[in-house]
Amino acid sequence: MEITLCVNTSEKSKIGKNLTSMNVFSGTLREETSIISPVVLMELENPSSYNYAYIPEFGRYYFINDIVSVRKGLWRISMQVDVLESFKNYILDLGVILSDSENTGAENYISSDVWKTKVKEKTDIINFPSGLSETGHFILITAGG
Amino acid sequence: MSTIYYFDILDAVENYYGSGSDQWVEIAKYDISAENAESILKQVPGVKLIKNTDGSIRSWTYTAYERKGVAGSTIPESINSNVQTGIANPGNSALVNVPANMGKETGGNITMRSGMETAGNFVMKEVVPAVAATGLGISLGKTISKAAYDAGFNWLSWAGVDLESLNPETWGAITSDDDSTGAKLFNMVFGIDPQTGNTQAYMDADAAAYMAMYMQNVGFFGDGSISGFVPADNPYNVKPFGFSSGKFTQEPNHSRTYSVPVASWEDGYIAASPTNFPGTIYGGYDYAYTLNNKRVYLSASNGAITPTINAGNMPARADRAGIYGWVMVYGNYITPSGPTGVGTQENATLPDFTGCVTPADYKQALMEQYPDLFNNEITQTVVQPDGTIKEYHYIPVNMPEATSATDTEPTTGDGTQGSPQVNPDTATQPLIDLITQLLGDDATPSDIPDTGDGNTPPLIIPPGTANALYSIYNPTQEELNSFGAWLWSSNFVDQLLKLFNDPMQAIIGLHKVFAAPAISGQSNIKVGYLDSGVHSNVVGSQYTTIDCGEISISEYFGNVFDYDPFTCVYIYLPFIGIEKLDTGDVMRGRLRVVYHVDVLTGACLAEIRITRDGVGGTLYTYTGNCAVQYPISSGSYMGIVASMTSVAGGIVGTIASGGALAPVAMGSVSGVLNAHTRVQHSGGFSGNAGAMGIKTPYVIITRPQTCLADNFPELDGYPANKSTTLSLCSGFVKVKSCHVSGIPATDEELSEIEMLLKSGVII
Numbered sequence: 052m053e054i055t056l057c058v059n060t061s062e063k064s065k066i067g068k069n070l071t072s073m074n075v076f077s078g079t080l081r082e083e084t085s086i087i088s089p090v091v092l093m094e095l096e097n098p099s100s101y102n103y104a105y106i107p108e109f110g111r112y113y114f115i116n117d118i119v120s121v122r123k124g125l126w127r128i129s130m131q132v133d134v135l136e137s138f139k140n141y142i143l144d145l146g147v148i149l150s151d152s153e154n155t156g157a158e159n160y161i162s163s164d165v166w167k168t169k170v171k172e173k174t175d176i177i178n179f180p181s182g183l184s185e186t187g188h189f190i191l192i193t194a195g196g
Numbered sequence: 197m198s199t200i201y202y203f204d205i206l207d208a209v210e211n212y213y214g215s216g217s218d219q220w221v222e223i224a225k226y227d228i229s230a231e232n233a234e235s236i237l238k239q240v241p242g243v244k245l246i247k248n249t250d251g252s253i254r255s256w257t258y259t260a261y262e263r264k265g266v267a268g269s270t271i272p273e274s275i276n277s278n279v280q281t282g283i284a285n286p287g288n289s290a291l292v293n294v295p296a297n298m299g300k301e302t303g304g305n306i307t308m309r310s311g312m313e314t315a316g317n318f319v320m321k322e323v324v325p326a327v328a329a330t331g332l333g334i335s336l337g338k339t340i341s342k343a344a345y346d347a348g349f350n351w352l353s354w355a356g357v358d359l360e361s362l363n364p365e366t367w368g369a370i371t372s373d374d375d376s377t378g379a380k381l382f383n384m385v386f387g388i389d390p391q392t393g394n395t396q397a398y399m400d401a402d403a404a405a406y407m408a409m410y411m412q413n414v415g416f417f418g419d420g421s422i423s424g425f426v427p428a429d430n431p432y433n434v435k436p437f438g439f440s441s442g443k444f445t446q447e448p449n450h451s452r453t454y455s456v457p458v459a460s461w462e463d464g465y466i467a468a469s470p471t472n473f474p475g476t477i478y479g480g481y482d483y484a485y486t487l488n489n490k491r492v493y494l495s496a497s498n499g500a501i502t503p504t505i506n507a508g509n510m511p512a513r514a515d516r517a518g519i520y521g522w523v524m525v526y527g528n529y530i531t532p533s534g535p536t537g538v539g540t541q542e543n544a545t546l547p548d549f550t551g552c553v554t555p556a557d558y559k560q561a562l563m564e565q566y567p568d569l570f571n572n573e574i575t576q577t578v579v580q581p582d583g584t585i586k587e588y589h590y591i592p593v594n595m596p597e598a599t600s601a602t603d604t605e606p607t608t609g610d611g612t613q614g615s616p617q618v619n620p621d622t623a624t625q626p627l628i629d630l631i632t633q634l635l636g637d638d639a640t641p642s643d644i645p646d647t648g649d650g651n652t653p654p655l656i657i658p659p660g661t662a663n664a665l666y667s668i669y670n671p672t673q674e675e676l677n678s679f680g681a682w683l684w685s686s687n688f689v690d691q692l693l694k695l696f697n698d699p700m701q702a703i704i705g706l707h708k709v710f711a712a713p714a715i716s717g718q719s720n721i722k723v724g725y726l727d728s729g730v731h732s733n734v735v736g737s738q739y740t741t742i743d744c745g746e747i748s749i750s751e752y753f754g755n756v757f758d759y760d761p762f763t764c765v766y767i768y769l770p771f772i773g774i775e776k777l778d779t780g781d782v783m784r785g786r787l788r789v790v791y792h793v794d795v796l797t798g799a800c801l802a803e804i805r806i807t808r809d810g811v812g813g814t815l816y817t818y819t820g821n822c823a824v825q826y827p828i829s830s831g832s833y834m835g836i837v838a839s840m841t842s843v844a845g846g847i848v849g850t851i852a853s854g855g856a857l858a859p860v861a862m863g864s865v866s867g868v869l870n871a872h873t874r875v876q877h878s879g880g881f882s883g884n885a886g887a888m889g890i891k892t893p894y895v896i897i898t899r900p901q902t903c904l905a906d907n908f909p910e911l912d913g914y915p916a917n918k919s920t921t922l923s924l925c926s927g928f929v930k931v932k933s934c935h936v937s938g939i940p941a942t943d944e945e946l947s948e949i950e951m952l953l954k955s956g957v958i959i
Binding site for chain 1 (some may be wrong): 723744757791902945
């Protein structure tokens with residue numbers, strides 16, 4: 052099987068990661084291992100610069116959790132599946148209802164915890180153009196007349 | 197009124213106000229030096245000072261999400277106020293406000309003036325010179341495609357011309373420094389026609405002249421031909437062609453020195469040593485020239501020490517090699533044809549910069565050859581810290597097609613010299629994205645709610661006269677004094693008459709109302725059968741109406757902050773008190789207050805009519821009494837006092853409205869936590885107490901000072917409630933609900949996918 056080791060510079064939650072320094076290594080899977088959390092032994096010079104992997108045979112991308120030096124030139128690499136990258140095309144086809152969004156569907160008039168204010172306020176006063184009489188008018192009411 | 201000291205004002209502004217144009221207004225009220233104003237405003241969060249590289253001030257603006265502009269605009273006539281944006285928040289509509297200009301009056305006071313003196317509203321945004329220059333190039337009739345950039349064209353330095361060092365003094369006055377990247381930026385202004393929605397970009401006129409000078413020097417306006425000195429005899433068979441000549445210096449042991457502009461070099465045609473250079477060096481003579489610490493060798497052949505270039509063995513850029521030889525032989529340079537990928541628009545008017553040397557020369561040439569640009573310019577005056585006024589002129593230019601405001605390789609796109617404005621309906625997506633990015637990236641509402649409909653029934657004031665039973669007079673003070681004099685006259689005959697007809701029995705009441713009654717005529721005041729002989733106006737109608745006029749309440753933020761519980765609206769009504777209004781009722785609306793007064797009793801009904809989106813009616817009514825009773829006997833006086841006591845008892849029962857105690861929808865619980873506790877602003881006061889109050893209604897609007905992190909859209913996202921496909925989303929996205937199905941993953945993986953989507957992913 053082949054294992055591609057590479058460097059991921061994107062956030063863990065990014066769909067569509069930026070992968071660089073890709074190197075493909077071939078070998079034979081000699082022991083049982085999980086496809087969700089595989090642990091493989093690899094004969095390499097020094098894989099410490101890698102933090103990401105792809106195993107085509109498993110059809111999945113992986114975060115490298117740990118790299119243990121077994122002996123010189125032999126490394127035990129523990130991985131955890133990156134579901135977002137492994138199934139990104141399927142995920143992008145999902146129909147969803149958004150809760151928060153940087154761009155699409157963003158709404159300015161929905162209440163949310165993101166709308167933060169200080170305890171200070173500002174006060175504006177708007178006067179109407181006119182009002183009641185300032186001085187008043189006498190009203191005398193008499194009977195008859 | 198206590199004395200306000202100058203430094204009290206400065207301290208108050210510094211310590212109290214959060215941000216926004218309110219500080220500007222406050223500062224402008226008092227005598228303050230420009231230097232102090234700059235010092236204060238620089239410290240105010242959210243206020244951004246734009247300085248040119250040379251230290252002069254270009255403008256004041258606001259940072260991040262809170263872009264506040266000129267306060268107090270009226271609601272424009274609109275059939276749908278939902279699409280109007282807030283004063284503070286530019287949003288995505290046509291109303292994008294600018295900060296007010298700071299100007300200086302002759303007396304030295306700082307004043308605030310309205311924004312740009314053109315139709316529509318503008319913001320000032322920073323762009324890299326490439327975006328501004330490409331736009332200018334379009335306006336001057338040129339086109340630029342990606343081929344130019346693929347061939348190596350660069351706006352910062354090309355053909356031996358360095359943009360910044362072309363004229364450092366002018367450069368410092370037209371650019372700003374980007375602190376985060378260290379890049380040099382131009383400041384541009386954008387106008388949106390509120391009628392058509394078309395966008396017009398404006399560029400500083402001095403910057404435009406500078407860029408025109410740069411473009412001229414790098415051959416931007418060339419027509420494809422080669423010009424320059426071509427001698428009739430060409431003994432060395434040197435063929436000048438291709439791009440511009442170079443700038444290089446002959447090494448000291450040679451006699452000729454050339455100093456002309458040169459393009460960037462490629463190692464392919466510069467030899468590191470004589471042995472690497474195609475051709476041969478004759479007799480040990482190495483014609484060495486140095487450029488940018490690289491040596492250029494030219495071969496000699498046929499025994500003659502001639503700088504003939506053996507084109508057959510030249511590397512790919514033989515054209516440049518020929519130029520080097522040309523320059524060395526003839527000692528001059530040729531005018532290049534212009535960069536690859538730069539073309540000319542059909543029927544365009546190209547500039548002629550013959551004889552232009554300095555940026556001022558180029559500016560004059562532009563003014564003469566493109567008068568429309570300067571006829572449509574906009575100006576902004578900005579006071580400098582030393583008190584002087586600096587005036588900036590911005591001329592309209594085209595918008596290029598660029599992926600962002602920082603795109604260093606923009607192209608012409610669809611723009612032409614003849615159509616400088618961009619119609620968003622027809623513009624390409626990259627251009628729309630650029631404009632949006634330049635103007636602001638505020639959220640687009642996904643739904644436009646319906647506007648209201650209907651109106652309240654008409655108000656019909658009942659008639660109110662009963663001339664036979666009683667009369668209502670409207671005497672002046674003097675007439676009243678005369679009446680009083682007659683009433684208590686000591687004249688024997690008068691007293692005799694009053695014995696048989698006690699006038700006091702016929703005086704029903706005397707009070708003052710604070711509304712002009714409707715007068716039907718004049719007559720003597722009669723009490724019972726007695727004629728006092730005092731002339732007075734006669735009130736013809738019991739009811740009168742006072743229209744206090746109309747005000748408008750606009751959104752300030754253009755978002756949820758404009759409504760309860762963040763923004764609260766109160767109204768003060770004379771003879772009634774201060775009442776709270778539902779912000780949702782009045783925001784984006786016009787308020788009109790109409791008082792209906794019963795002059796007979798003093799009862800008044802304040803009617804608040806609210807109009808929004810062309811419809812509306814009476815949404816609030818409040819009652820009071822605007823009569824001040826005057827005692828005319830001991831009995832009537834006791835009655836007045838008793839009525840005042842009962843009014844005071846009514847105040848205790850009034851409940852404070854709004855705030856945390858008000859009913860709140862479940863969805864806005866978090867908003868309640870942000871809300872302030874609202875207190876009662878006044879009790880009800882009518883009659884004698886109300887007469888001591890203000891007689892003109894006014895509205896009190898309390899708004900929050902927001903505290904939004906600059907990058908919260910990328911980290912938290914705006915709230916949303918939209919049904920969509922994830923592939924249509926970009927940036928940070930958090931899902932509220934979804935069915936994670938159709939994915940060939942294990943159950944554990946499916947659960948993790950759902951969990952990650954609901955906690956937020958970046959697409």
